[in-house]
Amino acid sequence: MKSDENKKDVAINEKTGEKLAILHKLTLRHKIIIALGAVLCIVIILLASAYGVFLHYYNKMNVVSINDNDEIVTAIDYDEDDLNDKELTDEERKQLEQLYNEGKSETDGDDTAMKIDNENVTNILLLGTDSREKGNKRSRTDSMIILSIDKKNNKLTMTSVLRDTYVKIPNVGKNRLNAAFIFGGPKLLFKTFDENFGIHLDKYVQIDFYNFIDMVDAVGGVDIKLTPDEIKLMNKSYISSINKSLKKKSNSNMIKVKKSGVYHLNGVQALAYSRIRYIGTDFARTERQRIVIGEIIKKTKKLSVSELNSLADIVLPMVSTNLKKGEVMSLLMNAKDLLNYKVVNGRMPIDGSYKYMKVRGASVLGVNFDQNRKYWYDLVYGDN
Numbered sequence: 001m002k003s004d005e006n007k008k009d010v011a012i013n014e015k016t017g018e019k020l021a022i023l024h025k026l027t028l029r030h031k032i033i034i035a036l037g038a039v040l041c042i043v044i045i046l047l048a049s050a051y052g053v054f055l056h057y058y059n060k061m062n063v064v065s066i067n068d069n070d071e072i073v074t075a076i077d078y079d080e081d082d083l084n085d086k087e088l089t090d091e092e093r094k095q096l097e098q099l100y101n102e103g104k105s106e107t108d109g110d111d112t113a114m115k116i117d118n119e120n121v122t123n124i125l126l127l128g129t130d131s132r133e134k135g136n137k138r139s140r141t142d143s144m145i146i147l148s149i150d151k152k153n154n155k156l157t158m159t160s161v162l163r164d165t166y167v168k169i170p171n172v173g174k175n176r177l178n179a180a181f182i183f184g185g186p187k188l189l190f191k192t193f194d195e196n197f198g199i200h201l202d203k204y205v206q207i208d209f210y211n212f213i214d215m216v217d218a219v220g221g222v223d224i225k226l227t228p229d230e231i232k233l234m235n236k237s238y239i240s241s242i243n244k245s246l247k248k249k250s251n252s253n254m255i256k257v258k259k260s261g262v263y264h265l266n267g268v269q270a271l272a273y274s275r276i277r278y279i280g281t282d283f284a285r286t287e288r289q290r291i292v293i294g295e296i297i298k299k300t301k302k303l304s305v306s307e308l309n310s311l312a313d314i315v316l317p318m319v320s321t322n323l324k325k326g327e328v329m330s331l332l333m334n335a336k337d338l339l340n341y342k343v344v345n346g347r348m349p350i351d352g353s354y355k356y357m358k359v360r361g362a363s364v365l366g367v368n369f370d371q372n373r374k375y376w377y378d379l380v381y382g383d384n
Helices: 002-058 090-101 177-197 209-218 228-245 267-275 281-301 305-318 325-333 369-381
Strands: 121-129 141-150 155-161 166-169 173-176 204-208 222-226 261-265 342-348 354-359 362-367
Touching (some): 141 177, 155 281, 155 369, 166 177, 177 204, 209 281, 209 305, 222 281, 342 369
Parallel strands (some): 121 204
Antiparallel strands (some): 354 362
8 A cells, every 4th residue: 555655646646746847947948038038128128329329410410311402503693603615615625525526435424444332332422512601501512522431341432523624514515513502402403523524423411611610629639730931821812801701800710829830729720721712722721631531531530439429419400411310320330440540641533634725714623534433433443
């Protein structure tokens, strides 16, 4: 009898043990599920918070949708922009034709010969307009820089394009390149680049005259090497004019020193420096613009997270762009790495590819577009 009872007890104990083991397994699985669920909730909350922060900044920008129906204005208020191909003399037409044909080969105009890496290289057209009012309105693009971001080779290429380049503006006629934006905004400017240089661009960031000052001040100013001639011209012609536009005292923001050296410039002074074109013509002017942008990048590298947030709050409302949310988010997520990329500078037209000309008394640059297209592709995609 006792043996049977012992057997029953053992069986009961075994079943109880199995039930406890099963319960333990279920409890462990339940705990794991709960833990994973909690982690997932935390991740979702963090992502939602990060996306909320991103939207906060993205919505500060003036995001513009570009389409083929953008109105083209054929009558504008700037007499100096009213250039027309009919005003060219026979000799000027001959010079342009000769310039266009110089250095041509059988492969000219064949884009298939160019290695375009759209996956690793992003091209954004940076536009500085000469509006004196708040808000990015249609006006002449005083500064045009193609910013090429090469993720494969960790390289930022800034290529300035001269505003006086004489181009054919689609549906408008022959004119300076800087007039295309007035006639038809960024869409027409993209088409103008495509038709003349054979360079396809579809992304842009715009900031105007007034906002540039605030942007430089937002990073605490920039350190720029100046010559006595630059200081004299900045004080006499540019700073006083900018003060007048901003309704400031005519003698404010003047640079007191006379010697060559590196000086800390505020927004008004940096803008005056960027606009100098009577020392070294417009070619030196574009170089000065790239120098200021390079100094802004250097200053940005040194800012703390809180300072970067403050900078974003100040700068982003000044910006007009057609970059999509995903594109902006990608740039922001990689901002730390981008700021440490190697910076390469270039400009178009390149030496030997242009001639100074007069159209209706206005100075323009006749350009060999094929030579400059090859130069730009080699500069941007040469390492790929």
